[in-house]
Amino acid sequence: MKIEHEEIRKMFYDKCADKRLKITPQRSLIFDELSKATDHPTADAIYKRVRKTLSNISFDTVYRTLLSFTEIGIVNLVEGTGEQKRFEPNLHQHHHFRCIKCHTIYDFENDAYNDIAVPKAVQKQGVIINKRVVLEGICSKCKGK
Amino acid sequence: MKIEHEEIRKMFYDKCADKRLKITPQRSLIFDELSKATDHPTADAIYKRVRKTLSNISFDTVYRTLLSFTEIGIVNLVEGTGEQKRFEPNLHQHHHFRCIKCHTIYDFENDAYNDIAVPKAVQKQGVIINKRVVLEGICSKCKGK
């Protein structure tokens, strides 16, 4: 996975150059820390990790940097996180199309999706209560700016 | 869908009786408002709606009631909402198993899931950028209390 890592680091430099983002020690460190992470960290988790190296880095810098990385596509946001709690009165099995611009969630039904099998590896990791396909994208309303 | 609605209202009374939740005008109204909703409302959205009927209901009551409805299974929470932003450095297509107790998100890969087709109806609603299967449940760690 060394090549992979160099690739993504190159992407980091390229994207930063593209978007006129300066390569600072803070950004570089946050990028490295993210690359190591496998736990879908929160901003606060990353903050705690990078402080071991740069003890006076500010939380705001970490947070802002993570958001700018999200904007230039070096990382993604996990679906739904960072939004207010949203309540789901529709108890039938169904699926979601989420607009990443306006955060509208559209329900849809699909038998094929209902029937997907839970992989054995996942069955071992816990008990599944709910299966859902989440499609993310940009809805028609937001498409027209 | 009238029968359906009576069914779910009966479930509301039954579950409330089960769990010793009193049927108050506030809960009843919030239940009715939820039943009508198709937009995955936030607590604040429900608060605005119910105030038209009960003008001095408090936000806290609405919020608390929605959470208690979630606990007794009358409504669900939309996946991920209400959590801190979580960053996803893994840019390969993959899927998630989320523990609803500890909120750990486990990645897994699955070719069959990668290959699911986007329904035509959804294609019309917008541009899909990301397809992901989200399995929710309780992980092994949380299973043992």
Next chain:
DNA sequence: TTGACAAATAGGAATGATTACTATATAGTA
């Protein structure tokens, strides 16, 4: 290599969502 300057940073304050607190009111029931 140097100087100018737009961009980025640290530190802290403001905002907004969520949760906690408490005195009063009320649903359920004997």
Next chain:
DNA sequence: TACTATATAGTAATCATTCCTATTTGTCAA
């Protein structure tokens, strides 16, 4: 009807996120 555990309104506290500002720094053109 009267009792009592619950629920409520109103408000305060907490926590994540975003904003502000004085200062520092990376980049680039000379």
